[in-house]
Every structure is written in structure tokens, then in C-alpha cells.
Amino acid sequence: MSSAAPHWEIIDWSAPVLTVSIDGETQRFVLTGSPRRPRWSWQGAYQSALQPGADTSGQPVSSGSTISPMPGTVLEVKVKTGDSVTAGQTLVIVEAMKMEIPVKAPTAGIISNVEVTAGDTVARGDHLVTLGNEDSDES
Amino acid sequence: MGESPPSPVHRVLIANRGECASRLIRAFKEIGVETIAVFSDADRAAPFVKAADDSSHLGNSPASESYLCIDKLISAGRELGATAVHPGWGFLSENPSFAKAIEAEGWIFVGPTADHSRDLGDKVTARSLATQAGVPCTPAWSPPAKLTTEAEIQAWEEKAQEIGFPVLVKAVSGGGGKGMRIVRNAAELAEALPAARREAKASFNDDRVFLEKFVEPARHIEVQVLGDGEGKIAIIGDRECSLQRRHQKLVEEAPAANIRDEVRQAMQNSARSLAQSVKYRGAGTVEFLLDEAGEHFYFLEMNTRLQVEHPVTEEAFGVNMVHLQWQVALGKGIPEGTDRRTPQAHSIEIRVNAEDPASGFMPSTGRILDAEWPGGEGIRIDSGIESGSTVTPHYDAMIAKIIATGSNRAEATDKLIRAIETTSISPLMTSIPLGRDLLLSDAFESCRFFTRSIENEWADWSMPQVPEEWKGILSACAGKVLTPPRSGKGKARPRGTCWDRLEGVRP
Numbered sequence: 087m088s089s090a091a092p093h094w095e096i097i098d099w100s101a102p103v104l105t106v107s108i109d110g111e112t113q114r115f116v117l118t119g120s121p122r123r124p125r126w127s128w129q130g131a132y133q134s135a136l137q138p139g140a141d142t143s144g145q146p147v148s149s150g151s152t153i154s155p156m157p158g159t160v161l162e163v164k165v166k167t168g169d170s171v172t173a174g175q176t177l178v179i180v181e182a183m184k185m186e187i188p189v190k191a192p193t194a195g196i197i198s199n200v201e202v203t204a205g206d207t208v209a210r211g212d213h214l215v216t217l218g219n220e221d222s223d224e225s
Numbered sequence: 226m227g228e229s230p231p232s233p234v235h236r237v238l239i240a241n242r243g244e245c246a247s248r249l250i251r252a253f254k255e256i257g258v259e260t261i262a263v264f265s266d267a268d269r270a271a272p273f274v275k276a277a278d279d280s281s282h283l284g285n286s287p288a289s290e291s292y293l294c295i296d297k298l299i300s301a302g303r304e305l306g307a308t309a310v311h312p313g314w315g316f317l318s319e320n321p322s323f324a325k326a327i328e329a330e331g332w333i334f335v336g337p338t339a340d341h342s343r344d345l346g347d348k349v350t351a352r353s354l355a356t357q358a359g360v361p362c363t364p365a366w367s368p369p370a371k372l373t374t375e376a377e378i379q380a381w382e383e384k385a386q387e388i389g390f391p392v393l394v395k396a397v398s399g400g401g402g403k404g405m406r407i408v409r410n411a412a413e414l415a416e417a418l419p420a421a422r423r424e425a426k427a428s429f430n431d432d433r434v435f436l437e438k439f440v441e442p443a444r445h446i447e448v449q450v451l452g453d454g455e456g457k458i459a460i461i462g463d464r465e466c467s468l469q470r471r472h473q474k475l476v477e478e479a480p481a482a483n484i485r486d487e488v489r490q491a492m493q494n495s496a497r498s499l500a501q502s503v504k505y506r507g508a509g510t511v512e513f514l515l516d517e518a519g520e521h522f523y524f525l526e527m528n529t530r531l532q533v534e535h536p537v538t539e540e541a542f543g544v545n546m547v548h549l550q551w552q553v554a555l556g557k558g559i560p561e562g563t564d565r566r567t568p569q570a571h572s573i574e575i576r577v578n579a580e581d582p583a584s585g586f587m588p589s590t591g592r593i594l595d596a597e598w599p600g601g602e603g604i605r606i607d608s609g610i611e612s613g614s615t616v617t618p619h620y621d622a623m624i625a626k627i628i629a630t631g632s633n634r635a636e637a638t639d640k641l642i643r644a645i646e647t648t649s650i651s652p653l654m655t656s657i658p659l660g661r662d663l664l665l666s667d668a669f670e671s672c673r674f675f676t677r678s679i680e681n682e683w684a685d686w687s688m689p690q691v692p693e694e695w696k697g698i699l700s701a702c703a704g705k706v707l708t709p710p711r712s713g714k715g716k717a718r719p720r721g722t723c724w725d726r727l728e729g730v731r732p
Binding site: 091092094096099101102103104106108113114115116117118119120121122124125126127128129130131132133155156157158159161181182183184185186187210 | 403420423424427428471580584585587588589590594595597618619620621622643645646647648649650651652653654655657658660661688689690691694695698699700702703704705706707708709710
């Protein structure tokens with residue numbers, strides 16, 4: 087919490103576990119990779135953003151978008167071009183690891199394009215549906 | 226058996242994949258039984274395939290074209306000389322047609338009879354068997370036939386009103402929370418019904434669903450049973466599996482803590498009488514819901530297979546469930562001293578799921594650069610992956626389990642927390658950082674948690690991120706302790722090529 091640079095000291099390195107004392111508190115990290123491109127896990131979680139250019143494939147995509155939140159198969163397309171939808175309405179159902187994930191409309195609007203059909207294989211971030219604005223609907 | 230003919234050499238086909246297959250292969254190796262792995266396109270390079278004595282390719286990656294194809298499994302077994310089949314959990318483990326097909330080949334099915342998996346796997350029949358055996362059940366209703374018309378949806382609504390919301394729409398052949406939906410009002414029913422059916426169809430190839438009263442809040446306690454098929458039943462303690470996400474267990478422990486002795490006894494007696502009433506054969510689990518007061522319990526279902534969480538029973542009670550299954554399957558009966566064992570230790574497991582617990586447990590797929598596991602006394606890792614493995618969206622998200630065992634619950638908890646802190650599955654997101662925080666919580670310490678606790682109380686949880694001011698420290702540490710890649714060409718490599726991403730990956 088202090089504004090001064092934290093005081094630290096390596097207590098132990100038993101690859102790949104690094105124990106460091108930071109401001110008097112013992113922290114444990116799992117450290118792999120190379121000096122230039124180290125990879126860290128802390129408290130069981132991979133820390134993806136330590137280095138510029140680090141792998142960000144694990145970053146979650148923003149929810150509520152009309153892109154596929156994960157790789158999988160399109161199970162059902164619940165809208166067609168020209169449909170008017172409300173915020174939160176299910177547009178497409180994507181299946182991965184046997185779980186059904188509904189992709190919902192982030193805002194109200196009119197479907198201007200449907201890019202997938204049931205059975206399509208999609209990658210994370212693929213566009214599923216394009217949602218046009220509906221100026222009259224402000225709720 | 227009298228004049229000791231040479232005991233037949235067995236070859237067990239493992240009709241499963243991933244962590245499950247790896248665990249089974251290891252168990253059979255320990256007793257000198259050969260194994261045959263089967264695999265899909267996606268699993269060609271998986272560790273379990275290499276671990277088996279022999280292997281056979283089944284087909285394309287989707288389970289429906291590989292692990293769920295009975296005919297493909299049978300031909301693989303014929304080709305490679307299988308004498309027995311272990312179905313593991315999931316896939317075909319509770320499919321009576323599979324058990325029948327295996328026995329028709331003259332092979333040993335390491336599991337219950339086809340009749341047992343049909344009757345107990347069918348949740349509606351199981352409930353009536355349980356009722357007959359004197360096991361307490363919650364109110365439920367099964368539709369007379371498949372419902373498609375609006376009139377029939379109305380029948381569902383009426384019954385749900387009668388039983389009282391919240392209710393569960395549940396797959397008749399379900400398990401692991403798949404094909405199950407909690408419905409809190411009539412409006413939710415219209416969407417839940419087809420969704421549960423689709424999921425049930427995809428997971429179990431059976432889209433029948435039924436309605437059941439949802440007990441809330443409730444703990445999930447289950448009893449491990451083993452039957453010899455002739456009416457002899459052993460009870461190998463119980464497990465607490467209340468910490469769940471999407472109705473799938475995340476943290477499990479044995480024995481269940483904070484249960485009154487009389488309630489524990491009554492629950493174990495119920496499990497025994499159900500298993501005895503059907504002359505159950507093999508390993509099975511009778512699951513119960515225990516109400517908030519810890520006084521009343523209700524039959525949930527009986528799983529006619531080895532459970533994912535069997536390691537905590539093994540560690541706490543000093544048994545090997547796979548070896549016991551094999552004994553019983555060979556007709557050698559239940560070893561002396563298996564029934565009514567007292568726990569020798571306390572054991573807790575966290576499931577390592579490739580998913581992001583901070584974004585609704587969305588699957589996290591891709592190539593694993595590092596799979597670093599903790600070691601030490603009392604730590605057991607059951608894993609299906611290694612550095613370089615690829616997690617695909619085709620199958621369940623569980624890639625491994627970390628099991629910590631101590632002389633008491635507090636010790637097991639501390640060991641598991643430390644184990645999580647020294648695990649790395651980069652760059653995937655997994656369930657274990659959430660598991661760590663659950664284990665550290667007061668609710669866990671005092672056993673005040675229920676099947677919906679994660680959903681209700683941990684929805685705002687976020688992934689631990691190292692503080693910004695530590696990042697410089699960590700870079701400095703990396704420079705001190707890590708060695709640069711051995712190849713001198715490293716420096717000359719252009720930046721941003723695919724080779725950069727492979728740096729540091731061990732073969």
C-alpha cells in the first residue's frame with residue numbers, strides 16, 4: 087500500500103516454484119519460460135499480462151457482444167435478418183464442452199446480418215450476428 | 226478354480242479418455258493387467274494413449290463419432306484381443322446397451338449389470354426403487370409421453386405449480402448436472418424444457434426429462450457402495466460434494482464433515498438398503514440432498530459407476546476403488562474389511578477444469594504451454610494432460626484433479642491451498658484459483674456451504690492479478706533464476722514469429 091518501491095528478496099527457487107518476500111509477506115509463484123518471456127502463475131492463476139506481447143489468448147472477451155465467446159459449434163440460431171430484438175434476448179446458442187451458452191443481444195436493435203447457421207464450427211471471437219441500431223428504442 | 230489353471234491374461238479396453246482413462250490405466254498397471262486405449266482424432270497425442278499397452282483409433286473428434294460409438298468400441302476390442310471393458314465415468318458408463326454388447330462378446334464389463342444401469346440410471350425408476358427400499362425422496366412428476374405441443378407444456382406448468390417452484394427439469398438418463406435446469410417460475414419453463422432435452426440428447430442420447438422439487442439450500446452428501454451382485458454390500462464411507470458450479474462438483478471431500486452421527490448412519494443405511502434391494506454389483510454412489518438444518522435427507526440419484534471424486538474415498542479410507550471394481554468383476558467378491566471402514570485421514574479434491582470461473586465458467590481451450598504440478602506428501606495428481614497438450618472444445622472441461630490428504634480437515638485444506646499455489650496450467654484459465662479462495666473462506670472452514678453457494682455468493686469473484694508494482698520485481702526475478710534458451714540462435718530470431726511463442730516449451 088506504501089507508495090515507495092516495495093522491498094523484496096528471493097527466499098527460495100526450487101524450479102518452477104519461486105518464493106519471494108515482498109514487503110515482508112511471503113508470496114509463491116510458479117515461474118516458467120525464459121528470462122525474456124517469463125510465464126507466471128500466482129494463487130493458481132496464470133498471469134497473462136506481465137510482459138508486453140505476452141500471450142493474451144486466455145483473455146476473456148467482453149460479454150454481451152454478438153461474437154462467439156468460445157470455440158464450439160452453433161447449436162441454434164434463434165433470429166433472422168430483419169428481426170427486431172430486445173436487450174438480453176438470446177440470438178444464438180453455441181455449444182462447447184457439452185455446455186450450451188446462449189449469446190444474447192447486448193442492446194435492443196434490428197438484426198442486419200446473420201453470419202452463421204446451425205452446425206457451423208466457430209472460433210472464439212467469430213462474428214455470429216450483426217446487430218443494427220434501432221433509434222426509436224431507448225429502453 | 227480347484228486345480229489352479231493358469232489365471233487368464235486379461236486385456237482391459239478403457240472406453241474413455243483424458244484424466245479418467247489415465248487413472249484407470251495406472252490402476253490396472255499396478256495389478257499387472259494390460260490395457261487398451263481408444264482415441265478420437267483430437268486425442269491422438271494424449272498421454273493416456275501413450276500410457277496404455279495398446280491403442281486403437283475410433284474416429285472423428287466429436288464424442289458421437291468416437292467415444293459414444295458402441296460398434297467402433299467393439300471392433301477395437303475384437304481387433305486387439307480385449308477380454309474386459311472398463312467404461313470409466315461419463316460417455317457410455319451408464320448405458321445398459323453398452324454393458325449388454327460387452328457381455329454378448331463374452332467380455333467382462335467392469336460395472337453393474339445392464340439391468341442395474343437401466344433401472345438405476347433411469348432416474349424415474351430409481352426413485353421408485355428407492356421409495357420401495359424405504360429411502361426418503363422429494364416430490365416429483367414424470368410426463369406420460371414426450372411433450373411437444375402447447376397443451377403438454379401446460380401440463381408441465383400445472384405439475385410444477387402443484388409441486389411448488391423452484392423445480393428442476395432433469396434428464397431421466399442424466400448425470401453430472403447435464404440436461405438439468407432449475408426453473409423458478411412458469412415463464413422459465415418454456416425455455417428450460419427444450420434446452421434440457423437438447424443437452425440430454427447430446428450427452429446421453431436420451432431426451433426424456435422429468436420434474437422434481439428443488440430443495441434449497443441443500444448440501445450434497447453421497448455414500449460409496451460396492452456390491453458383489455449377490456446381495457452383499459460394502460459401504461465405504463461418504464463424501465461431501467456441495468461446492469458445485471452449474472450443478473457440477475468442484476470441490477469434494479471425504480469423509481463428509483459436520484454431519485450428526487445419527488444422520489450419517491441413517492444415510493448410509495438408506496444407501497445400503499437400496500443397493501441390497503437390487504443386489505447391486507460393482508461400485509456405485511447413492512447421492513442425497515441434506516437440508517440446511519442437517520436433519521432431513523432426500524434421495525437424489527444413484528450413479529452406477531466409478532465417480533470422478535473416488536480419489537478422496539481412496540485416500541481417506543485406504544482403498545483402491547478400481548482394484549475393488551476389478552475384484553468384483555472377476556467374481557472374487559468383496560475383500561474382508563471393506564465394509565464399514567473407518568476413515569484414516571481426511572482428503573479434499575479440487576477439479577482442474579479448463580474454464581474461466583470469473584466469466585461464468587466459460588470454457589478455456591487451447592495449447593497448454595506448461596503443466597506444472599505440486600508434489601509432496603499427501604498430494605496426489607490425477608491428470609489427463611501434460612505440457613504441450615491441447616484442450617479442445619469437444620469434451621468435458623475437466624483436465625485433472627488435485628487431491629490433498631491430511632490427518633484432519635484443516636491439514637488437508639492447508640495442503641490443498643499450497644498445492645494450488647504451486648500449480649501452473651499456462652496459458653489456460655482454470656477453476657483452481659477460485660478453489661483456493663473457496664478453501665480459504667470462513668464458510669468452508671465452518672462447513673456452511675450449499676450446492677448453490679458458488680452461484681449465489683461467488684458470482685463477483687475475479688481472477689487474482691498480481692499488483693502492478695510487483696511486475697518489475699517479477700521480471701527481475703525471472704532474469705535471475707531462469708536460464709535463457711540453450712540455442713544461440715535465439716537472439717538472431719526475428720521477433721513476433723511463431724517460434725517466439727514456442728520458447729521454453731519442453732518436449
